[in-house]
Amino acid sequence: MTLTTPPRAPGAPLAGRREWTALGVLMLPLLLVSMDVSVLYFALPAIAAELRPGATAQLWILDVYGFVLAGLLITMGALADRIGRRRLLLGGAALFGLASCAAALADSAAGLIAARALLGVGGACLMPATLAMVRTLFRDEAQRAKAVTAWTAVMAGGVSLGPVLSGALLEHFWWGSVFLVNLPAMALLLVLGPLLLPAGRGGGACGGGACGAGSEGAGSEGAGSDGAAAAGRFDGWSALLSLAAVLPVVYGVKEFARHGWSSGTGPAALAVLAGLCAGAVFLRRQTRIARPMVDLALLRRPAYGGSVLVNLLAMAAIVGFAVFTTQYLQSVLGQSPFEAALWSLLPTLGVMGAAPLATALARTVDRAYVMTGGLLLGAGCFALLARTDLGTPLWAVLAASAGYAGGLVSAMTLGNELALGAAPVERAGSAAAVLESGQELGGALGMALLGALGGAVYTAAMPASAPAAARETLGGALGGPGPVLAAARAAFTESLAAAAGGAALLMLVAAGLAYGLLRGKRRGVSGG
Incomplete structure (x- = not known):
């Protein structure tokens, strides 16, 4: 071990x-x-x-x-x-x-x-x-492990600070x-x-103060092996195809998250289908050109492809459940938007404490075990949130939220570092972009999947006698009669618990993938 x-x-x-x-x-x-x-x-x-x-x-x-x-x-x-x-x-x-x-x-x-x-x-x-x-x-x-920890924490914290x-x-x-x-x-x-x-294009060795503007080492523009490897004509068709693949999929998934899986989401389904078709053409082109925009061989390397997949699932749980937390604080507990935003900062304390600890632990323990532990911690905290009801104290919800945030961001930090280490230095830009694209897609998928699950539970929990708007969303019940609003708050709490259960299942899958794909993988290009 x-x-x-x-x-x-x-x-x-x-x-x-x-x-x-x-x-x-x-x-x-x-x-x-x-x-x-x-x-x-x-x-x-x-x-x-x-x-x-x-x-x-x-x-x-x-x-x-x-x-x-x-x-x-x-x-x-x-x-x-x-x-x-x-x-x-x-x-x-x-x-x-x-x-x-x-x-x-x-x-x-x-x-x-x-x-x-x-x-x-x-x-x-x-x-x-x-x-x-x-x-x-x-x-x-x-040193790179510490730097990636800081990068991931800042990226995750920025969304909360906004x-x-x-x-x-x-x-x-x-x-x-x-x-x-x-x-x-x-x-x-x-x-x-x-x-x-x-x-440098390829990013030459830095260290010891060698990264100044005038550095002409292995990474300087147009010089060195890395620079030569990175040079070449930019493939505009691949750029257009990647845009045509990602944009419709993200748009369609967000539309599903906004409106649910109803008969009126035909355009969203067509957008996702069009994006998937463009993605297939994009991948086919990458296999046929000398200098592909996305290195498919790198994606097939477990250290990189496995990290991308695990991080996608972790981001799906984080972003997908955050929507429920925000509405719970404001519409169920009655907090003002600014007050809810301040309370939602508390879970970031879990990130600040857990991510550096996980990075330090991964120096002596196989990072797959540390990532699996973080994802299982997230699954356990989501399971606790799945027991939330109207009587659950706020501190319990925030403590569980801090736990899952710390566990998942720790796993994502180690995944980012492992993936970057598996990528050649001259392809670091492309490797980082694929990692971040996966996380963006994961967030959109999480909003759609957990949103659809929570929406179905909310609708089923509302009494048939409630107004149509109140049966669709909690927002539609605000300002309504007291009994309707009370029923809506209880129904939304049930939907939050259901979404937490769905997030727990996602994290169990992610933990299995981390254990199965990343075990024994080491940092460095040769370790993939």
């Missing part, structure tokens, strides 16, 4: 102060990109009052950022490997800053939707580049302030990035 810590590979120098400072600079844009997924939750009422968007426009204001981000991750990851990660990172930071200004100053719903789409493009440039830079900056396995930051800003400023807060971090990245980040 135990694994001895492998000796440091020759040519893998330790990172110094410059590299750790660079990591801190990279965390700022990552935090803001992940926060922008949820930062509009509180701002939408103020936006609606000023811009007067219709119901469809409101949905696009919320969703277009995530759609564009998910659709472009694979393309931008491959582009980072071609033109250089630092170049794409800095370009993405400039675009993200300009789009933030455009969003803050938008005077129409269409203008805000367009600005949010540009933010998605900028975010797609930033996210895979930041994770690929971790692979570039930290060649030592133990509503809190939004609520705090809206207490004092107008709604555009939720976008302008991005500017200082992007400006800092543009100033410090050229000084601290390596310029």
Whole structure:
């Protein structure tokens, strides 16, 4: 069961102060990109009052950022490997800053939707580049483990911090302030990035302060084996096909999550089918071109493909159940949105404590066992939440939530590190993008699957005499007669318990996959 810590590979120098400072600079844009997924939750009422968007426009204001981000991750990851990660990172930071200004100053719903789409493009440039830079900056396995832990914790924490930051800003400023807060971090990245980040396509060895702007080692632009391997014509057809595959699937799955599996979701089903067909064409093309955008051989490597699958399932449980937690705090317990957002931050304490502990434990114990333990911890905490009723105290719900968050994010951290270590340095951008695309898809699937399960239980638990709107959603019962609202709150608590049970089953499957596919796999390209 135990694994001895492998000796440091020759040519893998330790990172110094410059590299750790660079990591801190990279965390700022990552935090803001992940926060922008949820930062509009509180701002939408103020936006609606000023811009007067219709119901469809409101949905696009919320969703277009995530759609564009998910659709472009694979393309931008491959582009980072071609033109250089630092170049794409800095370009993405400039675009993200300009789009933030455009969003803050938008005077129409269409203008805000367009600005949010540009933010998605900028975010797609930033996210895979930041994770690929971790692979570039930290060649030592133990140091890379710590860096990936920080990356995963910041990414997971950003989504939780978004509503809190939004609520705090809206207490004092107008709604555009939720976008302008991005500017200082992007400006800092543009100033410090050229000084601290390596310029290489393939990401040459850094360490010992060798990653400065003028470094011309193995990773410098156009030089060294990595740079030569990464060079080549960018395949525009693969980029279009990846977009055509991911966007319709994410859109269709989110529509299923929003409306349930009803007869009116035919367009969503067609979108998913079209995306799957485009995905099949995309994969076929990857087998026929000399320089594929996605390395299918890498996906078949258990250390990488298994990690992608496990992380997808973990994200499905986290995102899919978060919707229920938010509604439970506000609509069942009667908390204000800002108060609910503050309470929902408490589970992140579990992440802060568990993720570093799991990383340290994985130095001496097979990481598959640590990941399996984290996923089983998540399954157990979801099982406790499956017993939630109207009499369950808030502290019990929050404690179980902290437990599953800590367990699942710990497993995802180790999965990210194992997958990055299995990828060649020159393909780190593409490898990071596929990891993140899987997590985006997992979140959408979790919302659809757990949302459909919870919705069915809610409808079945509501009395037939209740108004139609109240039988469909808890929101439809708010403001209604007292008995109807009480019945709706009880029914929603049952639906939350059912969703927790579904999440527990997902985590049992993920634990089995982690144990079966990742056992004995070591960090490093040879270990896959």
